[in-house]
Amino acid sequence: MDFQLTADQREMVNTVRAVTQEKIKPRSLQYMDGSFPWDSMKDLASIGVLGMAVPEEYGGSGLSVLDTALVLEEVAKGCYVTAMALMGEVGVQVRIISTYAPEAIKQRILPGVCTGENMLAVCMTEPHAGTDVANYRTNTDIVGDKLVLNGTKTLISRVDEAQMFVVFTRINKQPGREGIGCVLIERDTPGFQCTARYHTMGGENLAEITFENCELPLENLVIREDGFRRLLTAFNTQRCLNPSVSLGLAEGAFEEAVKYCRDRTAFKRPIGEFQGMRWKLAEMYRDIEIGRSILYRACATANPFPDPYQAALAKMYCNEMAIRVTSEAIQVHGGYGFTDEYPVSRFYRGARYGTLGGGTTETLKELVGKKIMADFPHDGFLGMGSF
Structure with missing residues (x-):
């Protein structure tokens, strides 16, 4: 087993770290008002980061899930809002297009993703259905050579910035999981309307979108068959990028x-000479190293998407670990940690999102628990503990 990064990975991480620390981190406070980090995204586009999830034939670099996670990790050290904006460009929506979309859509969209000209958003959550994907009410009817989309999606990132939206929807009102598919809609489509906005404690804005008889060309049907399984399979990538x-x-x-x-x-x-402070640092460092090991291992299973249970474990642990560590960092700073002038308060506010998006901790515990009851070997752990 080799736990070392390759020379190419180290060079990539060092490049992203330099850009983040020199340009992105100094801007982090200004993005807390909900403004989109355009300048930071341009800096990332200039070093080729926006094309990580795009295959080489469409102008990207086609990097692995682990490579993508390494970059997001570095950006998040400087600015949560920028990291979340970047995750939208290298996450589930781009990977769904690059894996499942018709060739015409790939050629039309993916090259622009690499340059930052095409920005995508994913629409999954509904006002009454977050984790409960099988009960989506948003529906797309296939009417001759066109699609007609109706419904509402909520808690959507980058609504004011994205040009195109990857929408998970029921197809032809077919009930249950079997009826789930995916369509692509552009923001200027008649019937597309932003109906509510929310400012988050992490700094970014989320919104609600309503689709009212939105007519789309038939080629915008990205997934029709087996959509629920494909959705969850692709979403395992998000369960590595979120953590x-x-x-x-x-x-x-x-x-x-x-x-x-x-x-x-x-x-x-120095307060670091007091045992109480040293012990805090030791425990924080321990938890970070555990999280890194679990996460990198989950990322390494991707082919092209990560193992669902390894991804779930990584997300469960890293999300909750980040809340603990960032909270302790505030405690180390004392009263200064509670102010906006010190970045630890922003790290804490960003960390609180992790357990909520991409599958709640409770949902993932249930997923892993069912797997244990069904498949854990009667003779105990084998090898590295996977089963």
Whole structure:
């Protein structure tokens, strides 16, 4: 087993780290008002990051899930809002298009994703159905050579910035899981309307979209058959990328805590010389390293999408770990940690999102628990513990 990054991966991480620390992190406070991090996205586009999930034949670099997670981890150390904006360009919506969409759509959309000209959003959650995908009410009817989309999606990122939206929908009102498919809609389509907006504690804006008799060309039907399984399979990538942001937030907060422990003095010596502070740092570092191991292992299973149970474990652990570590970083800073002037408070607010998006912790625990009851071997752990 080799747990070392390759030379190419190290070069990539170092490049992203330099851009993040020099350009993106200094802007992080200004994005807390909900403004989109356009300048930061341009910086990332300039080093080829936006095309990571796009195959080479469409102008991207076609990097692995692990490579993508490494980049998101670095960006999250500097700015949560930028990391979330980037995840939208390298996450589930782009991978769904590059894996399942008709060739005409791939050629029309994917090259522009690499340059930042085409920005995609994914529409999954509905006001009454988040995890309960099988009870979607949004529906697309196939009427001759066109599609007619109706319904409502909520808690959608980048509604004001995206040009195209990947919408999971029922097809021809077919009930249950078997009826789930996926269509692509452009924002200027008649009947497309933003009906509500929400500002999050992490700084980004979310919104609600209503589709009223939106007519689309038939080629915009991305997935018709076996859509539910394909949706969940593709979403396992998101369950690795979401925790990579959590991991980066925890690392960023930890780095700030170490710096503060070295610089802040009390009773005529650095506070890092007190056992209570050292123990906090030791526990934070331990939790981060555990999370890194679980996450990288899950990412390495991708072919092209990660193992669902490894991804679930990574998300469960890293999401909750980030909340603990960022909270402890605030405690290390004392009252200053509660202010906007110190970045640890922003790391904490961003970390709180992780357990909510991409499948709640409770849902994933149930998924893994069922797997254990069904398949855990009677003679116990084998090899590295997978089953």
